[in-house]
Amino acid sequence: MPNFAAMSLSRWVFNKAGWKYEGGLPAGVRKCVLVAAPHTSNWDFVVARLVFNFLGVNVRMLIKKEAFFWPFGYFLKKMGGLPIDRSKNNRAVDQIAELFNKHDDLIILFTPEGTRRYAPKWKRGFYFAAQEANVPIVLGYVDYGAKIGGIVQEAFHITGDVDADIERIKEFYKDYRGYNPDWGVK
Secondary structure: OOOHHHHHHHHHHHHHHOOEEEEOOOOOOOEEEEEEEOOOOHHHHHHHHHHHHHOOOOEEEEEEHHHOOOOHHHHHHHOOEEEEOOOOOOOHHHHHHHHHHHOOOEEEEEOOOOOOOOOOOOOOHHHHHHHHHOOOEEEEEEEOOOOEEEEOOOOEOOOOOHHHHHHHHHHHHOOOOOOOHHHOOO
């Protein structure tokens, strides 16, 4: 369910900053892995989060379980945080698939670059999580050059060819500029 206070605040911030938004979740998609790129600065994340709020998308984020201590745990959960056990004996992909199985509606945000600097090789956890949970990948973006952010309204369905699929996803993002354009997707 959309958070109307977050949507209103996001709309106000976007209007004041001169940004535009476009798209939304693909029709009928209630569960997905939402990829956000480029991720060249913490500001990219902030703007992407504003876009998703504005579009009424209740995004959840994976955060190591150790961060959920009082009083911060309460705020992390309110911001969409989901605790995950990253110890070696617990496969994160299995935990994510279990989260998807437990919820009727779940959109988990991933930044596959894994860093705010240029990363020629992306982390693959987002892909394997979508594959294991049998959910589509949806592409969200920000573009500082055009001052626009959005979500592609067509889901990306994986083929099983990890390298080819990730290259196709990266190709989509090549024309979008993050806060630090030199560190974007190439």
